[in-house]
Amino acid sequence: MSKAPSLQLDSATLADEYDRLGIRQFNHGLQLLDALDLRERERVLDIGCGTGRLTESAAQRVGAHGEVLGIATARRRRCRMRRRTRESR
Template sequence: MSGLSLVFDTPQLAQDYEVRSAERQFRHGQRLIAELGVRAGERVLDIGSGTGLLAEHVAGTVGPTGRVLGIDPLPLRVEIAQRKGHLPESLRVQAVEDIKRELEAFRTPEGIRLEGKRLFAIAHKPASH
């Protein structure tokens, strides 16, 4: 069984991903967000956010009263997202291992609680070539 290796990512591959995903993958993500009807004030978990292009777009949609958390297993792509100096306060992109701390903000003794709000989880799937 072959799979995506997380070991062989390089700065050049991460930067190439930033450029390539800005084309087709980003457009599909924008369409998905529109179809889901994501609104201001809502919370979105972007799983496999890469360099944060779609997460940044969603942060503009949910505005300052919403929240977007982008996570990715590839640290070099997370670094690219975090280096973008113009990201809104409502957006965080971080490594997968850091997600546990973020989810604790929603946890109650009964489990994850969103206080009647919707939480969207958008999972990215690598494109097949």
């Protein structure tokens, strides 16, 4: 029987470095957002949102009347995502 994947790859250091280390992934995410052609008032579900950097970009595209929900399993990255969204309001 296979072992369930571990979510123990959550550390303060990795959370701090997540945005810097994931710049290439973020840039690909921006290309995806461009291809989706998000409009004001639309809704977005960002699964595996990490620190919420791309989630924030999606929120800017859908505007104040749109909705974006980010889901992250790593607690420290989730905390940074929440902080990021509070600061951008």
